[in-house]
Each structure stands twice: as structure tokens, then as C-alpha cells.
Amino acid sequence: MAGLPGPAWLSTARTAAFERFSATPLPTEAAEEWRYSRIAELDLERFAPVSHGEQAGAAAPPAGLSADVLEALLLALAGAVVVEVGGDGTVAVTGAHPAVSVTDLSGVDAPEAPLGAIAGEPDSLVSLNLALSSAPVVIDVERTPDGDELPTVVVVHRVGAPGAAVFPRLLVRVARNADASVVEVLAGGGEDDESLVVPVTELEVGDAGRLGYVHVQLLGHKVWQLALHSSSVGRDATLTSAAISLGGDYARVRTDSSLVAPGGTSKLLAVYFADGHQMHDLRTKQDHRARQTTSDLYFKGVVANRSRSVYTGLIRVEKGARGTNAFQTNRNLVLHEGAHADSVPNLEIEDNDVSCSHASAVGPVDADQLFYLESRGVPTESAERLIALGFLDEVLDRLPTPALVAPLRLALAAKLDEAERIETAMTGVQE
Amino acid sequence: MSTLVIEGLRATVAGREILRGVDLTVNSGEVHAVMGPNGAGKSTLSHVLMGRPGYTVTGGRVLLDGTDLLTLPTWKRAQAGLFLGMQYPIEVPGVSLRDVLAEAFTAAGRDASQVPALVGAEAARVGFDERFLLRSMNADLSGGERKRNETVQLGVLNPKFAVLDEIDSGLDVDALRAVARRVEAATTESGLGVLAITHYTRLLTELHPDRVHVLSKGRIVTSAGPELAEELETTGYAGWAEDEEQAASTASRPADPFADPLA
Numbered sequence: 001m002a003g004l005p006g007p008a009w010l011s012t013a014r015t016a017a018f019e020r021f022s023a024t025p026l027p028t029e030a031a032e033e034w035r036y037s038r039i040a041e042l043d044l045e046r047f048a049p050v051s052h053g054e055q056a057g058a059a060a061p062p063a064g065l066s067a068d069v070l071e072a073l074l075l076a077l078a079g080a081v082v083v084e085v086g087g088d089g090t091v092a093v094t095g096a097h098p099a100v101s102v103t104d105l106s107g108v109d110a111p112e113a114p115l116g117a118i119a120g121e122p123d124s125l126v127s128l129n130l131a132l133s134s135a136p137v138v139i140d141v142e143r144t145p146d147g148d149e150l151p152t153v154v155v156v157h158r159v160g161a162p163g164a165a166v167f168p169r170l171l172v173r174v175a176r177n178a179d180a181s182v183v184e185v186l187a188g189g190g191e192d193d194e195s196l197v198v199p200v201t202e203l204e205v206g207d208a209g210r211l212g213y214v215h216v217q218l219l220g221h222k223v224w225q226l227a228l229h230s231s232s233v234g235r236d237a238t239l240t241s242a243a244i245s246l247g248g249d250y251a252r253v254r255t256d257s258s259l260v261a262p263g264g265t266s267k268l269l270a271v272y273f274a275d276g277h278q279m280h281d282l283r284t285k286q287d288h289r290a291r292q293t294t295s296d297l298y299f300k301g302v303v304a305n306r307s308r309s310v311y312t313g314l315i316r317v318e319k320g321a322r323g324t325n326a327f328q329t330n331r332n333l334v335l336h337e338g339a340h341a342d343s344v345p346n347l348e349i350e351d352n353d354v355s356c357s358h359a360s361a362v363g364p365v366d367a368d369q370l371f372y373l374e375s376r377g378v379p380t381e382s383a384e385r386l387i388a389l390g391f392l393d394e395v396l397d398r399l400p401t402p403a404l405v406a407p408l409r410l411a412l413a414a415k416l417d418e419a420e421r422i423e424t425a426m427t428g429v430q431e
Numbered sequence: 432m433s434t435l436v437i438e439g440l441r442a443t444v445a446g447r448e449i450l451r452g453v454d455l456t457v458n459s460g461e462v463h464a465v466m467g468p469n470g471a472g473k474s475t476l477s478h479v480l481m482g483r484p485g486y487t488v489t490g491g492r493v494l495l496d497g498t499d500l501l502t503l504p505t506w507k508r509a510q511a512g513l514f515l516g517m518q519y520p521i522e523v524p525g526v527s528l529r530d531v532l533a534e535a536f537t538a539a540g541r542d543a544s545q546v547p548a549l550v551g552a553e554a555a556r557v558g559f560d561e562r563f564l565l566r567s568m569n570a571d572l573s574g575g576e577r578k579r580n581e582t583v584q585l586g587v588l589n590p591k592f593a594v595l596d597e598i599d600s601g602l603d604v605d606a607l608r609a610v611a612r613r614v615e616a617a618t619t620e621s622g623l624g625v626l627a628i629t630h631y632t633r634l635l636t637e638l639h640p641d642r643v644h645v646l647s648k649g650r651i652v653t654s655a656g657p658e659l660a661e662e663l664e665t666t667g668y669a670g671w672a673e674d675e676e677q678a679a680s681t682a683s684r685p686a687d688p689f690a691d692p693l694a
Contacts (some may be wrong), residue, residue: 371516372523373531374504375506375514377510377539378538383534389525394567395527395528
């Protein structure tokens with residue numbers, strides 16, 4: 001911590017966080033929110049935090065598909081404010097919008113920011129993030145004058161150097177009546193680069209504010225990600241948040257969304273696609289703490305080859321949060337026999353004036369849908385591909401940043417091709 | 432001039448024999464109606480022709496210009512020129528009509544860039560709302576809209592033979608007329624041969640058959656000209672056979688000595 005730059009208040013916070021980390025054991029599968037996870041395999045000793053400014057030690061350029069997708073995403077978002085955060089804590093901002101200010105908390109004079117106020121510290125890895133995050137970034141969004149173009153901010157974390165442990169930290173604060181789109185991208189790590197990324201993102205949507213947030217994970221196939229997204233949605237505010245998980249070895253995203261004042265709405269989306277031996281792990285909590293609040297979760301994933309996914313989600317309605325509407329849907333498509341998906345929804349409801357529903361499904365490509373497309377002359381493999389892409393398209397179509405849809409669709413199509421190549425190689429069967 | 436020949440076709444579903452030797456020949460430009468009571472095997476016939484999973488062919492051949500379709504996977508049967516208009520067209524989330532037809536064109540070596548224009552023209556011919564073209568296939572469509580959608584695909588794919596499985600079920604009069612007119616036009620415009628499978632004669636007042644066949648207990652029991660449909664309108668199927676469920680329930684009751692044998 002002593003080696004990390006920043007104002008005194010941040011050093012104090014880091015030291016305290018490190019003490020809490022040291023005093024708390026790492027999570028284990030015994031905890032409900034870590035069941036079915038691969039946390040037991042985590043050996044922190046194998047990774048080293050990166051010194052400030054040591055760019056070469058922090059990031060490895062993304063390879064193959066991830067590099068192409070990153071380029072396409074940035075092109076699609078041309079005109080946005082771009083915040084490049086190196087794994088070593090260097091922050092570079094290009095572009096500007098009058099409603100947006102970006103603060104690098106590693107600056108000597110950086111004002112105090114309430115890191116952890118929204119996320120809390122649900123486990124010791126989140127404490128470790130605060131202790132070791134070399135450059136926490138804060139994005140503040142004010143109200144854009146009527147008629148002006150609303151701001152889009154892209155935060156790109158370049159990480160993934162072999163053996164590196166990187167702790168990205170982002171706080172987004174959308175002021176009362178303000179409206180913004182934020183896209184956070186994690187990229188880096190070549191074919192064989194093993195590394196660890198522990199990102200923590202906090203989102204605060206002020207009263208009547210609107211925030212669209214998309215997390216795009218394009219990490220290399222040997223990178224571990226343990227991510228937390230935590231949001232607080234104010235009175236009559238709307239958050240639309242999405243997690244797009246494509247890369248990583250074991251890639252976990254925990255999404256907690258708290259509706260803290262009446263009239264708030266939280267729309268939570270995810271698209272995940274695992275191939276090879278990847279595992280995507282998604283945990284959610286829709287936390288209704290005020291009356292007349294709505295949450296709508298729609299997560300869809302595909303598992304191919306020998307990959308796995310797990311989804312567990314909790315809808316929690318506090319006593320007094322009457323008039324709550326909470327929906328949760330998780331659907332999983334299992335493309336190959338060696339792949340496996342788990343889906344476990346949970347409800348915890350302490351008020352009876354609520355409307356809640358949850359649905360989950362895990363299954364192969366629907367035989368009737370396949371027959372229907374084949375009966376039009378579409379070859380089996382193309383039909384499966386159309387069905388799988390269509391399945392995920394239903395979530396893509398709801399993304400808060402429409403410019404992302406086309407590049408992500410191409411990325412998913414490429415993942416499908418890759419999965420077919422891997423399957424052919426794994427089974428040794430040629431069509 | 433093409434020919435679809437069904438020879439001695441036998442098939443089982445879950446181990447039970449449903450088709451017991453079906454023989455039928457359809458030539459380009461002809462409309463054949465296959466009628467019959469519930470349980471006769473009408474839908475099984477349509478599914479077996481297209482190769483739907485769950486049906487086991489135990490004998491016979493289906494030759495399209497000499498090629499045995501039964502040896503081909505479903506998509507190759509379609510590429511060979513067979514189309515199945517389904518009784519219950521299936522909803523495919525996130526997949527649009529255009530996507531499907533573009534893939535089918537690509538696989539056939541046809542120019543997929545023509546698909547949007549062809550789809551637009553066909554949609555106009557049967558009164559299928561353009562708004563539905565970019566939506567998920569068959570999602571939130573009424574029965575009539577689904578059948579118009581099937582007909583749009585028939586028009587764009589331009590097959591040699593179309594099997595229409597109860598295309599008249601769930602249709603209002605306007606949709607029935609639009610669908611029947613488009614199919615009939617295809618028989619003259621492109622020489623489409625049609626095998627229209629139907630329980631009711633309603634379709635045949637719009638789509639005029641050259642031949643009418645009665646399928647009963649898995650076999651064609653009689654074939655004649657269009658006058659047979661009119662006869663069925665008044666007599667029903669009782670003269671040929673009852674469906675198996677009725678037969679079973681009749682068998683469990685003592686015979687009624689006063690029953691009308693023609694009822």
C-alpha cells in the first residue's frame with residue numbers, strides 16, 4: 001500500500017482495507033454465493049500486484065477475437081469519452097463531454113470519494129481490491145441540458161500480463177435527473193497468459209436519473225476474473241445494467257442492485273458464452289429496500305464443448321417494500337454434451353404486497369425449432385447457429401447502448417465458430 | 432416436369448405403426464388432397480415426408496424425380512425441392528424470416544441478397560404485415576398470420592412440391608382465401624405440385640384439387656376426382672373407417688343392433 005500513489009485519505013483507506021483482508025479468510029464454496037464456484041482453486045500466491053507505472057508488467061495485449069472485438073467496440077463508440085486505465089494505474093482520458101468529469105483518485109490532490117459505500121465488502125477479495133487498486137476512477141455525470149447529446153463514457157481496463165494481479169476500481173455517480181451510458185471493457189491476456197483480475201464497480205443513480213451500464217469482458221482464456229458490480233438506484237431512477245462475458249478461464253460476475261428509494265427501476269441483463277474449458281459464474285441480488293420499486297433480470301447464456309456456467313440469483317424484498325415488482329429469468333443453452341449449466345433462483349420475501357416471478361431453464365437446442373429451420377432448407381449446423389444467436393439476441397436487443405449490439409453480435413458469431421472448431425478437435429469427428 | 436412418388440410408405444411412432452403402406456403420385460402443377468378422419472395418419476405422413484425426428488420409417492420410398500428423399504436429412508429434402516407448410520408453425524425466438532431464408536438461399540447457392548425483395552413481394556401477395564418480417568419467426572402471431580408466413584416462405588423458396596399440413600386450421604376466411612390463391616397461382620406460375628392434407632372440405636372450395644384421396648388407418652383407401660370431396664362433405668368418413676379412438680370406444684360397448692351402418 002505504501003508503494004501505491006494517492007492522497008493521504010486513500011492510503012489510510014487502503015491500509016485499513018488490507019487489515020480487513022488479512023483478518024478475513026478467503027471465501028469458500030461453503031458460502032451460498034460461492035457454491036458451484038471454482039474459488040477453491042484460487043492461489044493468490046501465484047499472482048503479484050503490479051507497481052505503479054510499470055505498464056509492461058500489467059497488461060498483455062488482447063489476442064485474436066478479443067483484439068478484433070475491442071477494436072470494433074471502440075469504433076462503434078467513436079465520439080465517446082474514453083478512459084484508458086492501465087493495469088499499472090496510469091489513467092488517460094480522451095474526448096470530453098460538458099456533463100462528465102473523470103477523476104483519477106491516485107492523484108495527490110484527489111478529493112475524498114466514498115469507495116465501498118455502495119458495494120460494502122461482501123468478501124475479502126473486495127477488501128483486497130480497495131487495498132491494492134492502484135488507480136480508482138470516479139466518473140461524475142451531471143444533468144445534460146435539454147436538446148444536447150447525452151454522454152457516453154467508455155472505460156477500458158488493459159490487463160492480463162502473465163502472473164499479474166490487477167484490481168480495477170470504478171465509481172460512477174449519476175446526479176439527480178442526469179442521464180448517461182457507461183461501457184466498461186476488460187481486455188488483455190494472450191493465449192497462455194495466466195493472470196488475475198478483481199474488478200469492483202459501484203454505480204449510483206441519483207433521483208430521476210438514468211444510467212445504462214454495460215460490462216464487456218474480453219479477457220484471454222487463461223485469465224481469472226472475480227468481479228463485483230454493485231448499484232444503488234434512487235427515487236424514480238432507472239438503471240439498465242448488462243454483463244457481457246465472453247473471455248476468461250473462470251470468470252465470475254456478482255451483480256448486486258439495491259433499490260433504495262420509491263419508484264426506482266433496475267433492469268439487469270447478461271449474455272455469457274463459454275467454450276473450451278471456460279466457466280462463467282454469475283450471481284445476482286435484486287434488493288428491494290423501498291416501496292414501489294421494480295427489478296427485471298434477464299440473463300441468457302450458452303455453454304459449449306466442456307465449459308460450464310452457473311447462475312444463482314436472489315430476489316430480496318425488505319419488509320415495508322410494498323408494491324414491489326421483481327422478475328428474474330435465466331435461460332441456458334447447452335450446445336454440446338460435455339458442457340454443463342446450473343441455474344438456481346431464490347426468493348426471500350418479507351412483505352406480502354409484492355409481485356415476483358422467476359423462471360429458469362437449461363437445455364439443448366430445441367428439436368422442433370431445429371426441424372422447422374431445416375425444413376426450409378437450412379443446413380443443420382447453420383440452423384443451430386441461427387437458433388443460438390437468436391437466443392442471445394433477445395438480450396442484446398435490450399442493451400442500453402445500441403451501438404454495441406452489432407459488434408457484440410459478430411463477437412458471439414465468432415465464438416460459435418470457435419466452439420465448433422474446438423468441438424471438432426476435442427471429439428476428433430469430422431463432419 | 433417433376434414427379435413425387437410415394438411408394439409403400441410405412442412408418443411407426445413410438446413403436447406403433449401409423450402408416451401402413453401409402454402409395455401416391457403427384458406431378459408438377461397438380462393439386463392432390465389427402466383427406467381422412469382423425470388418427471388416420473395424415474399428419475404423420477407430412478412429418479415423415481420431411482423427416483421430422485420421432486418418426487421411424489419402416490418401409491417404402493419417396494422419390495422426387497428419382498431421388499429417394501428418405502435417405503436425405505431434412506434440409507437436403509428441402510433443397511431437393513420439397514416444402515412442408517406446417518399445421519403449427521414453430522416460434523423461433525430471435526430468428527427472423529429473412530435470416531432463415533437467407534441461410535437457405537446461401538446453402539442452395541442462390542443469391543441471398545435477393546431475399547429481402549422477394550420476401551417483400553410475397554408478403555404483399557398474401558397480405559402478411561411487413562412489420563412481422565424482422566421479428567422473431569412466428570412470435571406473437573395469430574393462427575392466420577402464421578399460415579400467411581408459411582405461404583410467404585413457400586413463395587420465396589419456390590419448391591417443386593409442397594405438402595400443406597392442415598394449412599386451413601386456425602384460419603379466418605380472408606386468410607384462407609389469400610393462402611389458397613397464392614398456392615394455386617404457384618401451380619400455374621412455377622408448376623408447383625401440391626399435397627394438401629386436410630380434415631375438412633373447406634380448404635378445397637378455395638384450393639381446387641385435381642385428385643382427392645382418402646387416408647384411413649395408414650393407407651390410401653380410395654382416390655377419385657374433386658367430386659369425392661363433395662361426397663365426403665355430406666357423408667363424412669364413416670363409410671371408410673372410424674378413427675382408432677372411436678373404434679376402441681365402440682369396441683368396449685355392446686354392439687347396437689339398430690345402429691345405422693352408414694352413420
